[in-house]
Amino acid sequence: MLFRQLFDKESSTYTYLIADEVTKEAALVDPVLEQVERDLEIVRELGLTLVQVLDTHVHADHITAAGRLRELCGAVTVSGEGGAPCVDRAVHHGDIVRVGSVELHVLATPGHTVESVSYFLGDRVLTGDALLIRAAGRTDFQGGDAGELYDSLTRVLFRLPDATLVYPAHDYRGRTVSTIGEEKRFNTRAAGHNREEFIAIMNGLHLPEPARLHEAVPANRACGIVPPPVQG
Numbered sequence: 001m002l003f004r005q006l007f008d009k010e011s012s013t014y015t016y017l018i019a020d021e022v023t024k025e026a027a028l029v030d031p032v033l034e035q036v037e038r039d040l041e042i043v044r045e046l047g048l049t050l051v052q053v054l055d056t057h058v059h060a061d062h063i064t065a066a067g068r069l070r071e072l073c074g075a076v077t078v079s080g081e082g083g084a085p086c087v088d089r090a091v092h093h094g095d096i097v098r099v100g101s102v103e104l105h106v107l108a109t110p111g112h113t114v115e116s117v118s119y120f121l122g123d124r125v126l127t128g129d130a131l132l133i134r135a136a137g138r139t140d141f142q143g144g145d146a147g148e149l150y151d152s153l154t155r156v157l158f159r160l161p162d163a164t165l166v167y168p169a170h171d172y173r174g175r176t177v178s179t180i181g182e183e184k185r186f187n188t189r190a191a192g193h194n195r196e197e198f199i200a201i202m203n204g205l206h207l208p209e210p211a212r213l214h215e216a217v218p219a220n221r222a223c224g225i226v227p228p229p230v231q232g
Contacts, residue, residue: 020100027052031065056128067223083115111149112137146202
């Protein structure tokens with residue numbers, strides 16, 4: 001398996017390129033619209049064919065490149081059920097997304113948003129905004145639910161093997177990877193806290209809303225394809 005972690009500085013978003021090195025089929029997870037040319041350049045350089053574009057959830061801080069990549073490459077767009085109605089495939093817990101011989105197992109991890117999913121690849125998991133490095137995604141908009149997120153962390157993600165590598169959708173301090181074992185021990189929002197304590201922590205964050213919230217959410221529900229403004 002070929003695996004690359006890419007970064008968008010403006011939104012601190014990680015995009016992941018995953019490919020079967022034999023068939024050369026590839027997928028991009030959580031691509032950013034402004035980085036389409038960068039991502040396609042890497043795909044071309046490595047002789048890959050982009051066949052799948054996956055989002056972990058409807059993002060509020062950047063616009064997805066899913067729709068644009070579908071237009072350019074004919075890639076199938078994938079996201080969790082109840083999120084973007086524009087996707088070609090809405091996945092559920094237990095589904096498998098295949099990229100050549102590579103299997104991405106879908107884990108439903110709601111709480112940050114209602115449709116949030118993670119993608120498990122055996123020795124690593126792409127956790128979107130559900131589980132961040134030493135943190136967890138906020139739960140104060142888009143149908144977020146702190147109790148539901150606690151259940152996703154403790155009943156789904158923290159039940160993976162401790163050595164499982166954790167690759168989140170964002171990091172704001174330059175950290176690139178963690179492990180399930182580390183997060184069970186050191187995660188500042190979840191480690192050592194019961195459900196009620198976690199809910200209190202999340203409800204007490206009082207974070208400013210994402211700068212692009214009102215632009216990004218409707219755009220991402222349309223797979224990032226925003227119609228031009230009507231003239232006149």
